[in-house]
Amino acid sequence: MKNSGVEPLPTDDDIIVIEHLCKSFGKVQAVVDASLRVKRGEVCFIFGPSGGGKSTLLRCINGLEKADSGTLIVDGIDVTHKKVNIDLVRAEVGMVFQLFNLFPHLTALGNITVAQEKVRKRSKKEAERVARELLERVGMPEKADVYPDQLSGGQQQRVAMARALAMNPKIMLFDEPTSALDPEMIKEVLDVMLDLAKEGMTMVVVSHEMGFARAAADRMVFLEEGRVIEEAATDELFENPKEERTRVFLSHIL
């Protein structure tokens, strides 16, 4: 924040570039003048109090919300530009929601294949092969033909991750992926996320799971009242937070 205006030009390495982004809902300012960069292969962890604008910022990145002003460049494409086909950007950006949002009328397999077939135009056979591989990877190959309402929360979230991964996204966004889960299921979801991080996936994670941040995050961003209060490397932010508000918040939740 303090160095806005003298930021270096974005390089090829910056897969997400956010500059002076603002978004309001009526009188509520959800995101205020936020600037942020995410490098390829980096895990960026966003945290902060409820209503701080974390979800809104994340949703702006894949165009579910339209920013009022500012610049937002995702993988070299200026998302805020009017003529940009946002669907093309979205296919490259996977999103995992707090409440899973699985498609209840499709089986686990169907959830993972539908966009592959309709958006990526893969054959049914190819899409199913990819889907089964991903189900294997999230540890539930036997659930291919089960409908979402017969899966536990943790299993649903893992299918949701497989659904997003099936599109071979360059970036994965997570909006509090474990907040709606019972404690015993949180680990199975975090484990998949940890694997992803190890494989070098670019991830932007909104969460309260500080254990995950310590284990996997490269950088952490503290967001409050729509503003980026502090942004630092993970160790630095944990050991030596510069801002008083960050310190207060961390002391409450750790």
Place this chain on the structure above:
Amino acid sequence: MAVTTKTDERESKLLPWTERLSEVPWWALIILLLGALVVYFIIVSPTYQDAFLFLVAGVKITIGVSLISFFLALILGLVLGLGRVSKNVVFYTLSSLYIELVRGIPILVLLIYFAWVVTPLFLQFLNWFGTALANVAVGPLVGLAENMATLAIQDVDMVVRAIVGLSFAYAAFEAEVFRAGIQSIQRGQMEAARSVGMSYFQGMRYIILPQAIRRVLPPLGNDFIAMLKDSSLISVLAVRELTHLGKLNRARTFRTFETWNTVAFLYLILTLSLSIFVKFMERRMAYEE
């Protein structure tokens, strides 16, 4: 399901017999009894039998017209319903305008209007268009243009005009059913669809509509029953459906009583069996939820 039925049974055994009597669906039994009576008359009484045989042809037209009209109303209603939830101002406004206009006019008036105002106007347009086309047409288009230019209003059968009227009238109702169904699906569904790269249209087609349509099947079933009853109104266009044949049979035989008893009986058979089917469907869906 199984558990609740069991407790229901146990509880009903504990009820005193007076209360148990009040739980019997007497109305259904009485209808069944009256129905049996009419069937009995049709079998033993020649006048009833005569009326029945004369009217059966009308039942076929009633069912046929209702099925075709409802099918068309569903298609148009779906388009209008999509307009009602669309962010496109023009699409939204046109759909809303149509729905509000049509819902504000009695169906009987709409039917007359479509048969005697809209159809002739449309034909005039076709004639004009055909004439214009004939001047520039080449090859196989010439025949088509000439047909269009010379099509006369008498060539448009009343059944066709009735189907057009019923379809356009009911499309407005079905549009609202579809709109409610689409809006009942959580916002997260469309967001998830968009986030895997689907367009708005693909999200509707593959994610929202399959869920919404399942939910609106029972109300659509009820609307079909309503249309079946409203199809009696097309008797004003002299379409030979059940009600019109009732009028004809009365005029032919002067048997007012037997004629209208049989007409009412035939309508009831259709509507009651359909409504049992809809109730069954509703219960099965409640179970699946």
